Amino acid sequence: MNKKVILDEKLIQIILERLCFELIEHHNDFSQSVLIGLQPRGAALAKRLRDMLMARGVENVPLGLLDITFFRDDFRRRGQPLQPNQTHIDFLVENKRVIFIDDVLYTGRSVRAALDAIHSFGRPADIELLVLIDRRFSRKLPIQPSYCGHQVDAIDSERVLVEWGNDDKRDQISIIPHEST
Amino acid sequence: MSQLSTDHLLGIRDLAPEDIELIFQTADQFKEVINRPIKKVPSLRDITIANLFFENSTRTKLSFELAEKRLSADVLNFSASGSSVSKGETLIDTANNILAMKVDMIVMRHPLPGAASFLSRNVDATIVNAGDGTHEHPTQALLDAYSIREKRGSLKGIKVVIVGDILHSRVALSNVFCLQKAGAEVMLCGPRTLMPKFAESLGVKVTYNLKEAIAWCDVANMLRVQNERMQTGYFPSVREYTMQYGLTMDTLKHADRDITIMHPGPINRGVEITSEVADSDYSIILNQVENGVAVRMAVLYLLAQKRQEQ
Numbered sequence: 001m002n003k004k005v006i007l008d009e010k011l012i013q014i015i016l017e018r019l020c021f022e023l024i025e026h027h028n029d030f031s032q033s034v035l036i037g038l039q040p041r042g043a044a045l046a047k048r049l050r051d052m053l054m055a056r057g058v059e060n061v062p063l064g065l066l067d068i069t070f071f072r073d074d075f076r077r078r079g080q081p082l083q084p085n086q087t088h089i090d091f092l093v094e095n096k097r098v099i100f101i102d103d104v105l106y107t108g109r110s111v112r113a114a115l116d117a118i119h120s121f122g123r124p125a126d127i128e129l130l131v132l133i134d135r136r137f138s139r140k141l142p143i144q145p146s147y148c149g150h151q152v153d154a155i156d157s158e159r160v161l162v163e164w165g166n167d168d169k170r171d172q173i174s175i176i177p178h179e180s181t
Numbered sequence: 182m183s184q185l186s187t188d189h190l191l192g193i194r195d196l197a198p199e200d201i202e203l204i205f206q207t208a209d210q211f212k213e214v215i216n217r218p219i220k221k222v223p224s225l226r227d228i229t230i231a232n233l234f235f236e237n238s239t240r241t242k243l244s245f246e247l248a249e250k251r252l253s254a255d256v257l258n259f260s261a262s263g264s265s266v267s268k269g270e271t272l273i274d275t276a277n278n279i280l281a282m283k284v285d286m287i288v289m290r291h292p293l294p295g296a297a298s299f300l301s302r303n304v305d306a307t308i309v310n311a312g313d314g315t316h317e318h319p320t321q322a323l324l325d326a327y328s329i330r331e332k333r334g335s336l337k338g339i340k341v342v343i344v345g346d347i348l349h350s351r352v353a354l355s356n357v358f359c360l361q362k363a364g365a366e367v368m369l370c371g372p373r374t375l376m377p378k379f380a381e382s383l384g385v386k387v388t389y390n391l392k393e394a395i396a397w398c399d400v401a402n403m404l405r406v407q408n409e410r411m412q413t414g415y416f417p418s419v420r421e422y423t424m425q426y427g428l429t430m431d432t433l434k435h436a437d438r439d440i441t442i443m444h445p446g447p448i449n450r451g452v453e454i455t456s457e458v459a460d461s462d463y464s465i466i467l468n469q470v471e472n473g474v475a476v477r478m479a480v481l482y483l484l485a486q487k488r489q490e491q
Contacts, residue, residue, distance in 0.1 A: 067210065070222035070482075081184040081486050084210040092218065120219040 007150060007173040009165065012132075015149040019130060020052045022147050023099070030061050032125070033097040038114050039067040039085040042102035044164045045132055049101065064089030064121075066100075068113040094122030099146075103162045105131040108143035133160050133173060185483050189301045189308040192317035193358035201363055205327055207479035208472070215251060215474055225254040228485050231279045233289040234311070235261040235296075240446050240470065241311050241321070245288050248477035257284065272296065276304045285488060286481070289313075307484050315349050321445055322355035324476040326363050328469045329400055332441050336363040342394040344370045344426060345404030345453050348377050348415075352445045353404060357383050370394040371404075371426060374415040391426050395436045402443040403428055403454045419452055428454045433463060441465055 007015070027033040030053070037046025043065050050063045069084040100114055111129060118124065128146035136151050152175070154160055159178050165171040185200050193201075214222055230249050234242055242258075249256045259279065270278075276287060286307040289297055294316035301308040312318040330336050341360050347353045347369050360367050361384065368386040369376065370393075380387050388394050395401060406422060416422045433440060442454070442463045450456045459466060
């Protein structure tokens with residue numbers, strides 16, 4: 001597999017810290033703000049950011065996980081069947097400041113679906129988007145991130161692979177050819 | 182596995198155990214959806230579904246209709262009374278006329294066994310069987326099994342007894358197939374006159390004694406006495422049936438275990454089950470109704486997904 005590492009563990013940590021400070025700068029104590037991780041791949045990042053925010057003295061950061069499968073625009077239009085993931089939001093977002101969290105922003109279609117899906121839980125005061133990787137030349141819809149970790153100029157035949165560390169693995173973000181996914 | 186192995190839902194017998202597990206996992210997500218403040222998703226907004234009910238139904242029809250609307254499908258309702266069926270139109274003609282209006286899926290209840298299968302071979306639409314005579318009622322079996330799974334955590338090794346009019350019950354037959362495929366043990370219990378001759382060949386235990394059944398089981402599914410399907414006397418009187426097969430609090434306490442009580446509805450209170458039992462903490466009858474919507478949403482969603490590849 002022809003894998004090109006673009007961010008290693010140390011750089012990822014620096015970026016996450018910066019994103020944390022940007023969030024605190026804009027949302028203060030999070031009393032009116034909630035984090036919503038977009039399933040499946042935004043969940044891990046959202047949990048990591050929540051833990052980091054709390055370690056930096058924010059007392060309570062509400063975290064929800066939103067699955068957008070039923071709101072996608074390609075149901076019955078793609079070769080692969082869509083499999084839903086768990087949605088877990090045990091609060092209302094009515095008048096809250098919502099921050100969507102996803103690992104990679106690509107065409108923008110997932111975020112479009114998430115904008116629809118979140119309204120089942122109330123009408124937010126505003127919605128922002130935080131992504132770790134922004135594939136800036138691949139957008140199909142007029143959607144831009146409010147907070148961005150790193151911009152990547154990958155072409156359509158490539159895929160950005162985000163690997164989160166656990167016991168024997170390190171955090172790592174790389175670009176791989178699409179066939180090897 | 183992420184899609185069903187079948188293009189229609191005609192009976193549980195056609196499903197693989199993996200299909201049942203996929204339906205349950207998808208239903209888990211829809212159960213969360215129907216408990217949101219806004220209980221609707223747009224997945225089936227380009228799908229039109231006709232509900233063809235050639236036989237009376239309250240719960241199944243409402244449950245299907247709600248499931249369809251929660252998925253944003255367009256819904257047509259048809260019931261045999263007051264339609265051209267009473268003027269002598271055939272089933273295929275009725276269905277094709279409805280399909281000419283660009284309908285994608287048909288949910289059908291019919292008094293004749295095999296009607297759903299017949300329709301699936303003759304018209305170009307996805308067919309969901311909502312009960313065909315005394316044959317199968319697959320979505321009821323799925324929601325029953327799903328409710329047991331929800332209450333008990335799993336179906337593996339769970340002992341389920343189905344009590345009552347087995348002979349006339351499509352629910353019983355579908356339940357036997359579904360529970361066995363999901364790994365549960367099944368016992369049938371009822372009067373000899375209401376026990377089909379093929380009962381033993383289904384690979385289930387058979388008993389004619391309710392106390393014995395209750396002593397054995399973890400879950401008891403109490404079927405309704407179907408007076409409308411009984412042309413001859415299958416038991417001397419309703420009172421005698423109740424004496425022998427009606428479930429009371431006394432019988433339950435006798436078992437000295439936490440038994441889950443189910444009923445597919447509509448209940449004949451005081452016949453197959455006393456009000457005291459039906460309204461007790463043992464009963465998950467109303468959970469079954471709620472789960473019915475989630476399970477039917479899962480079935481419709483998964484079948485609609487298959488239509489793109491046809």
